Amino acid sequence: MLAGAGALALAATATVTLANAHAAPAPATAKLSPAAATTLASQLKSGTAGAYYDAQAKKLVVNVVDQASAAKVRAKGAEPRMVTHTMAQLDAARQTLKAKATIPGTAWAMDPKANKVVVTSDRTVTGAKLDRLTKVAKGLGDTVELRHTNSQFRPLIAGGDAIWGSSARCSLGFNVVKGSDPYILTAGHCGNAVQEWSDQQGGQTIATTETSKFPGNDYSIAKYSGSTEHPSEVDLYNGSTQKITKAADATVGEQVKRSGSTTQVHDGTVKALNASVNYQEGTVDGLIQTDVCAEPGDSGGALFDGESALGLTSGGSGDCSQGGETFFQPVPAALQATGTQIG
Template structure:
């Protein structure tokens, strides 16, 4: 295998895409004000930033949000007219639902307490206004019966789905950024305290203190922080004087320049770059997902229809020029299709105190 990939696959992060938004701040219109005009269609990245702002400002009065790519509108779930008016004033489309954020949060809390079974995952699906619980092929017998009992106890707030394959961190021996006995994919280049570093997956950082850009080669970096389970990110400090561009390898001879970091939005189109399979795309299906790998549980993940395979771990999830996540794991493959979970890159940057170069 070549080493070209490991030097060009990387991206850098900057500010969120919130600066491109022109929507007004949250707040109901005053009496006698003219109705707000229909907002201009949003891009995927704009929708992610707007969703983050609106759901943060509304708190429990927003029961999730998703991007409708066909109309270019951000749809925000609400349970009362006042919240609907504020959503509309902020430039999004309100949708009245029956299950509140508090009820859905209570359902996920119950699952956290009673259903931490390896091979399961769950997240709120804003399109159906329910918690979708998934069980892979390893969940059977007594464990499946236990899971079904917990989900049934939640009534119409949750639903159980079986998925093929097994949820696993995508780690393997091979190419890309090399540990002595395995490989992963470099995600995004960052700086910390003015020094160059890069991000990768925490389950990768846990297995090695040093990394090379070729099998058996000299070390180019040293792991300084690694978090897994719980979350899934690691910070590696460059120890070699090599190029670290703000770009993602597109595996066609080109690169995608990365100019900032962005929050994901349900319905958003995204792409993933990894050392095993190259570049594949899909959509974000849920946020704040919990995944119970055999190796431990992770929370706060981005759930997607993007495929990945062993060795793609730590690779970049991006939308146009925005960095979105780091490849964690999932089920399936890129021949038959799959489901992959990603560590939000904004959370990793905040926790690590790292910045874009």
């Protein structure tokens, strides 16, 4: 039984296993938010190649490929960093990977710090599949870096707070509203597996899945029934909760936390955006890649930074004993697609 009125506000996970060049510093008086730096990098797309927050130096960095773009970045209050590959070159590499190497057990994302597309294959990619992936990666030259993990990429179905169905346990991501009606926002692979949700195993229905998208995306909403409490909070598993007031886009280098019903609260860093993961069940694009650990049952759970809702736990590799990487469905995109908002 979940304890407390805030129980259903947390990130939960489901139990279904799917498996440098130097640049001048920014002016001391100028300030630019991480979101603004990312927007700036996209606006100067022909001359930039992504942005990230350097936590150690406490500065925002925008990759640039020419001095004109460097001057514009510096004027906006971020620090330019000269790199080799343009965003267009990196996007072209991603498209080649998608066309020639969409193999279950692989993932890729543009790493702005490395100025490369980092491709990872899990332990299931062997033999002819690994040979094919290696050939495609080598053909893309130094725009791509190929890595391997001994774990397996999989959705993390099992169960912040646990929500239960007859065939799966997931974690609740965020409580949201659609019009005046309250809804649960969680992972799509959870919504695909469960139609009616309860707050305890074998309990009464508290919500019914209305919309679910997976693969392609990984989000679902379930409409609350009855009078279940649905505060806009995340369970911190220490007797307290984190209030959630808004949704926000993640930034590479951002320090984040994840709450899930299997492994509770863990923290880490955003490593890449717009990641593609080729699960055995299909490909999901546009994900947030992090070094936060997660395990089966954490699916759907909340990724957040302070009062900002960032993502829903999708899947990954590794565990919270050995470490690993976890991918998240961005919350803003899920809200827009479902017509919901943070309550």
